[in-house]
Amino acid sequence: MLKRERLLKIVDIVNKQGIITVNDIIHELNVSDMTIRRDLDELDKAGKLVRIHGGAQSITHAMDQELSHVEKLDVQVEEKTQIAALAASIVNDRDTVFLGPGTTIELLARHLLHKKIRIITNSYPVFEILTQSDTAEIMLIGGDFRKNTGTFVGPLVNSSLQKLNFTKAFISANGVHNEEISTYSIEEGEAHQIALNNSRSKYLLVDHTKFNREDFYVFYNLHDMDYLITDDKIRSDVQAHYEQYVEMQLPQKA
Amino acid sequence: MLKRERLLKIVDIVNKQGIITVNDIIHELNVSDMTIRRDLDELDKAGKLVRIHGGAQSITHAMDQELSHVEKLDVQVEEKTQIAALAASIVNDRDTVFLGPGTTIELLARHLLHKKIRIITNSYPVFEILTQSDTAEIMLIGGDFRKNTGTFVGPLVNSSLQKLNFTKAFISANGVHNEEISTYSIEEGEAHQIALNNSRSKYLLVDHTKFNREDFYVFYNLHDMDYLITDDKIRSDVQAHYEQYVEMQLPQKA
């Protein structure tokens, strides 16, 4: 039997069974254990299956288990969920909404799937979520793709954003320090800035850990924001301090 | 036995069996192993089969591994695979390539994953495939999203494309009728047109079923294309007719 034939068979079996042991395959195909192991490693590297100790899983099977895990990888999920829900309640039908990148905004996007609105974003994950909607009109601002953050940036993004006006813009940030709102990359900050300038109402979505922290590039002034939405774990003195700059919105304390 | 005769026989056997070893063919045809290997290499280069260690696979058999189930539902997959393979061989490292929408182009994108090139596209499926590459630099031209075709269109796309120049542009179409190349939507056609105008070399990728068919919007003239790549199922009189307009490229007939 050809090697390729064997590999195909293994993938078939794994896809059918979901999960399989090395010994299962040995009995099925009559080759040595090391060959199977080498096959599984190769198929794993090729993305055809997921190698596990003692055998392998099909891609879908592995994803089922990991999905909850991945979602938990993010920090402050609970707080961000709160923020997203509150922000979503502000969006009305017929709004033209800009959504920036970031996990908080992704959670917000999930809430907007069934609204009759127009959504513009430069974030690939946000866009992916929005493609599931059948009521919202979606526009992705494309340009250079930053694979690590899943964001589109650069001159093409900036010049496209210049041409558009929004009723509401939702932006997240890495740091809020007095009046300064900052993020880790100049290019992303520039896009944020343009989107905010062209929006009637400007919303900053940050969880409580972002306050009194600075990041590399300052892209906006808190004075010029209309609302800041955060979670209820914020310290009251911090909240009091920042209320001099901008109107803050928090979910009801339970 | 003539060489041509032997090659045809090999293709026949492979297509019937799906997968075959070099030794199988030796016993069947009574020639030396090296001759068979040379034959298989030749047939592989011509896109008639896929060479693997120890033997060969038929095109369809090889696709079973690479293509998702949805993609297999597409019509003329085999022809489009041929076209995509041929087109991919034209792309060199350091090219700046534009890829339009369409399943043929999606197949082409798979072939480009490991090249050191810059790729620009306005097709979401193409972009999704390309995100798997770690050698290619990717740019998605964003704008209004057409969910049914997965394509970005509209003024934002057009003005972005105006700013970019490509070394090679690969475009598909729904109909080719004499000099007229047509597609089903004005907006997509406009984007095609701009991309082609800004490309040094212009390639039209259409399978044989698209000839002498018209669609709604004529977006380009065959005269202004540099190359037309199609499959070998095209009728020779049709081929002869269209060769007056443009240089045609077909995979080698065995």
Added chain:
DNA sequence: ATATAAATAAACAAATACAAACACATGATT
């Protein structure tokens, strides 16, 4: 936590497949 068994990785050896170079044969071209 420690001991035990299972699974794995690494190194090696044998078999098989392969690629390149060469030589010979055939048939076409001049």
Added chain:
DNA sequence: AATCATGTGTTTGTATTTGTTTATTTATAT
């Protein structure tokens, strides 16, 4: 007839694949 291109087989060295052996790591049960 001499020359050339093409196709084929042979030889030789290389690369790939596979199984075996030996450590090492990982899982599991006490």
